[in-house]
Amino acid sequence: MTVFKSHYAGQYDQFYSEKDYSGECDLIEEAVQRYAAHVPTSVLDIGCGTGGHAIELAGRGYRVTGVDLSQAMLDVATFKCAGLSLAGGGPQWLCGDARDFESGHEHDLGVMMFAVIGYLAENADVLKSLRNIRRQLKRGALFICDFWYGPTVLTMGPSDRIRVFEGGGRKTIRSASTKLDVFRHTADVTIRLWTLAGDRLVGESTEVHRLRYFFPQEFSMLLSMAGFRSIGISAFPSIDAQPDTHTWNALSIAVAD
Numbered sequence: 001m002t003v004f005k006s007h008y009a010g011q012y013d014q015f016y017s018e019k020d021y022s023g024e025c026d027l028i029e030e031a032v033q034r035y036a037a038h039v040p041t042s043v044l045d046i047g048c049g050t051g052g053h054a055i056e057l058a059g060r061g062y063r064v065t066g067v068d069l070s071q072a073m074l075d076v077a078t079f080k081c082a083g084l085s086l087a088g089g090g091p092q093w094l095c096g097d098a099r100d101f102e103s104g105h106e107h108d109l110g111v112m113m114f115a116v117i118g119y120l121a122e123n124a125d126v127l128k129s130l131r132n133i134r135r136q137l138k139r140g141a142l143f144i145c146d147f148w149y150g151p152t153v154l155t156m157g158p159s160d161r162i163r164v165f166e167g168g169g170r171k172t173i174r175s176a177s178t179k180l181d182v183f184r185h186t187a188d189v190t191i192r193l194w195t196l197a198g199d200r201l202v203g204e205s206t207e208v209h210r211l212r213y214f215f216p217q218e219f220s221m222l223l224s225m226a227g228f229r230s231i232g233i234s235a236f237p238s239i240d241a242q243p244d245t246h247t248w249n250a251l252s253i254a255v256a257d
């Protein structure tokens with residue numbers, strides 16, 4: 001994998017320390033309460049990363065399988081679980097590609113959070129992933145994901161950013177600059193990291209993250225082509241608010257038909 005390599009993965013949790021994983025799991029459970037036919041016990045988290053949702057959901061008693069293409073991200077997730085007393089020993093981690101992983105059984109709920117679906121940039125790859133996920137969910141299971149909302153990406157445009165993160169006696173400077181391809185519906189986000197210990201450079205990396213943004217009608221159609229029925233697309237993190245041209249992330253809730 002060319003992104004989420006060890007330098008980036010090792011700092012991922014620091015970059016997103018303000019992300020409210022517990023609140024997002026409340027949102028997932030709220031969607032389940034409203035729309036799921038059955039109470040789920042097993043959850044498939046595709047693109048689980050460092051386990052922000054998977055570990056929280058395991059702590060709430062679900063049997064979780066976390067799948068990710070980046071072993072470096074899974075290594076962080078595994079490390080975080082050591083010493084936690086989680087039901088069933090915590091999530092089961094699987095290094096695999098959304099397009100063809102095999103979890104070994106059908107699950108009651110699928111989640112794919114924080115724009116993971118955007119990493120599948122081509123239609124064929126999006127469909128291959130959605131179909132592979134559908135195959136490993138029980139009929140009636142919910143599939144919850146979020147994605148960059150195309151109308152906003154085109155209206156507001158992404159902005160370039162520089163941030164400095166400090167911790168553990170180190171300082172990391174992160175710069176992100178984005179180039180849009182409005183024909184392919186993709187954004188190439190170039191992320192550069194420099195890590196300093198005092199005035200010594202101890203780590204440097206560059207990753208280009210290609211992210212697809214989606215439009216609501218195309219996303220519903222992709223879901224239906226893969227065997228899901230869209231229940232709704234809303235302004236993340238709300239289940240009810242209609243997305244508008246200020247909505248960067250859209251929340252999609254669908255059911256496995």
Ligand SMILES: C[S@@+](CC[C@H](N)C(=O)[O-])C[C@H]1O[C@@H](n2cnc3c(N)ncnc32)[C@H](O)[C@@H]1O
Binds near residue numbers: 048
């Ligand atoms: C922005 S991170 C989100 C991680 C996690 N869901 C979270 O909310 O923190 C995107 C994750 O998707 C994973 N990913 C990207 N493409 C993938 C693919 N084709 N199959 C599985 N995982 C993938 C990356 O390795 C990365 O861990």
